[in-house]
Amino acid sequence: MNKEQLFEAIGEVDDSLVEQAAVKQRRKGRIFHFRPAAWVAAAACCLVVGTAILGLPKKGMGAAGADTASNATASSAQEAGGAGPEYAMDMVTEDAAPGAAVMGESAQNSTAKLAEVTTQKVIYTAELEMESTEYEETLAQLLAKVEEMGGYQESSTQGGSLEYGTRWYNASFRIPSDRYEEFLSSAQGVGNVTWLSQDSQDVTLEYVDLEARISSLETQRQRLDELAAQAETVEDLIYIQGQLSSLEYQLESYGSQMRVLENQVSMSTVTVRLSEVATITPVTNSFASRVSDAFTRGWTGFLDGIQGLILGIISVWPVLLLAAVLVVVIITIRKKRISKNNK
Amino acid sequence: MDDNAILDLYFARDERGLTGAAAKYGGYCSAIAMNLLGKVQDAEECVNDTWLGSWRAIPPTRPLNLRVYLGRLCRNLALNRLRYSSAQKRGGGTALLEELEECLSGGQTPDQAFDAKETGAAISRFLEGCDPTARTLFLRRYWYGESVADAARFCGVPVGTAKSTLSRTRTKLKEALEKEGVCV
Incomplete structure (x- = not known):
């Protein structure tokens, strides 16, 4: 038998069989073909998208665990009382004969005054770097603490992106010195401190020095006032007035220097840098905690990646739409061509 | 038109039987012929041969299933064409036969x-x-x-x-x- 004969033989099969084959089989229920691979892929996509949407509701698009620079704990640099800048011994005058006698006396007075001073004058400054996953809350708490201690905010800068979770806040606070330590410890409770630098400057000598000069100048002024009252000639009077005015100028200068010192001493300065992070820098060094941290970071990073991918795909939706339209058009043309060929 | 009516007309040698069969089963046979031969003209000729063949064969035979009978007839005629004409390469019939091999x-x-x-x-x-x-x-x-x-x-x-x-x-x-x- 050859193939044509077989073909002919097939033609001779029972009529009933041939008729049966003419009835279109209606598949109940199934509208499209069951393709396991496609279903698995679709399920996987849904799972991924679902976890991405549910995963990080507040974090936005942070980079995986923004590591703030160092893990170092507080490094306190206690600098013992710095030597103050040299004050030019800018005494009133060198040439006035009547003045010289006055000088001698007031110098004596000021040394006496020096012996009286016992309290230390120290300027405290600190720099704090903090990170937090709950940026807004931490910031609010921090500012509240500042107010609580009776301090105020001197300056601030802030910036960063909410979308990427990289907000930051730099500020310098003035805290009353007696509550300085208290503030530092409470700040550590508010967020995760990654860097702490403390500095103290002993300005007692400068302060005392200034005090001494001021009081000696005061004494001089008194003397000059007395002399002015006793002055007989107009020339003398003019001369004395000249001395007085330059003296007063000096007094003002020292006075303002002292005020600056006093301000620095009474209100210590704390500079705070707060950054928003997705995950906190680990505090302990145990292997277990590092392992769990690695897991957390991995998961966070993965979710961020997925979110990024989805957003990226969505952001090019016009291109995708065009591509889809093109594909449909091409498929339709091909189908028409195939059916035309078959006819 | 009912199959029996068509067959009666055939038996009465009434040509309306032919037209009736052509009207009822023309598409059916054309489809088969086209599937096997591929070219419209050859398919048409094949279908015409089918009617001729059926006219010759039906009295005395009276097929129980006219539809399948006509289909089979058309099919065999198409096969003949395939067999004896090498120009039929375009239709699906040759590929089909290769499979049957x-x-x-x-x-x-x-x-x-x-x-x-x-x-x-x-x-x-x-x-x-x-x-x-x-x-x-x-x-x-x-x-x-x-x-x-x-x-x-x-x-x-x-x-x-x-x-x-x-x-x-x-x-x-x-x-x-x-x-x-x-x-x-």
């Missing part, structure tokens, strides 16, 4: 006469033992001459599945025919 074991016994009806009966027995989808696929491909894609669509299966099912059916047919001693 798989069912043959290749041994040549020139003495054994070929009886289409008997072989057909054997094939029928085989097909009855097949599952419905495979059977339908097989017939739509090798009786109606449809392309694999069309047959697959008709049965509601994917094309890949259809191809593998047909292949398996052909192998099973070969075994069945060997067992029955039909082809050597």
Whole structure:
């Protein structure tokens, strides 16, 4: 038998069989073909998208665990009382004969005054770097603490992106010195401190020095006032007035220097840098905690990646739409061509 | 028009029987002829030959199933054209025949006469033992001459599945025919 004969033989099969084959089989229920691979892929996509949407509701698009620079704990640099800048011994005058006698006396007075001073004058400054996953809350708490201690905010800068979770806040606070330590410890409770630098400057000598000069100048002024009252000639009077005015100028200068010192001493300065992070820098060094941290970071990073991918795909939706339209058009043309060929 | 009415007209040698048959089964036969031959003109000629053939054959034969009878007639005429004309390469018929080659074991016994009806009966027995989808696929491909894609669509299966099912059916047919001693 050859193939044509077989073909002919097939033609001779029972009529009933041939008729049966003419009835279109209606598949109940199934509208499209069951393709396991496609279903698995679709399920996987849904799972991924679902976890991405549910995963990080507040974090936005942070980079995986923004590591703030160092893990170092507080490094306190206690600098013992710095030597103050040299004050030019800018005494009133060198040439006035009547003045010289006055000088001698007031110098004596000021040394006496020096012996009286016992309290230390120290300027405290600190720099704090903090990170937090709950940026807004931490910031609010921090500012509240500042107010609580009776301090105020001197300056601030802030910036960063909410979308990427990289907000930051730099500020310098003035805290009353007696509550300085208290503030530092409470700040550590508010967020995760990654860097702490403390500095103290002993300005007692400068302060005392200034005090001494001021009081000696005061004494001089008194003397000059007395002399002015006793002055007989107009020339003398003019001369004395000249001395007085330059003296007063000096007094003002020292006075303002002292005020600056006093301000620095009474209100210590704390500079705070707060950054928003997705995950906190680990505090302990145990292997277990590092392992769990690695897991957390991995998961966070993965979710961020997925979110990024989805957003990226969505952001090019016009291109995708065009591509889809093109594909449909091409498929339709091909189908028409195939059916035309078959006819 | 009712089949019996058409046959009565045939028997009465009334040409309205022919027109009735052509009207009722023209599309059916054309489809088969086109599937196998591919070219419109050849298909038309084949269909015309079918009517002629039927006119000659029907009295005395009175087919129980006119539709299948006409289809079979058309099919065989198309096969003849395929056999004797090498210009029929375009139609699906040649590819079809190549596939059927798989069912043959290749041994040549020139003495054994070929009886289409008997072989057909054997094939029928085989097909009855097949599952419905495979059977339908097989017939739509090798009786109606449809392309694999069309047959697959008709049965509601994917094309890949259809191809593998047909292949398996052909192998099973070969075994069945060997067992029955039909082809050597």
